[in-house]
Amino acid sequence: MCRQISDGCVSRGCGHYIQTTVVAIADCQSSQCRLSSSHSPSCRAPHCRCNQTYGPDIERTTNTKPGLCDQCQVSRMQHGLQA
Numbered sequence: 001m002c003r004q005i006s007d008g009c010v011s012r013g014c015g016h017y018i019q020t021t022v023v024a025i026a027d028c029q030s031s032q033c034r035l036s037s038s039h040s041p042s043c044r045a046p047h048c049r050c051n052q053t054y055g056p057d058i059e060r061t062t063n064t065k066p067g068l069c070d071q072c073q074v075s076r077m078q079h080g081l082q083a
Contacts, residue, residue: 001055002028002035007062011069017059018069026058 005024008017029038034052043050068076 001030001033001051001053002026003055003058005058005060007060009063009065010061011072012064012066013068014072016069016072017061019057019059020062023060025054028055 003026004022005026006019006022008019008021010017025035027038028036030036030051031038031040032050033039034043034048034050035054039050067073
């Protein structure tokens, strides 16, 4: 399955990667993947049963930030913990 290559930031407090931009697509070269350049143009909906979702991102860390990511901060506050 094809994958997105993304740049992002890692929060040091929780280790979560936050995607900031997709910089490229890694083509899997599979004829069974609708996102690939190798997928046949004649294979179309509703009969196409090929994969149509991206696999896990290829993550490139371009920045780090101290503390928790925004989602973890919200979660801690909802549970009555200090962010």
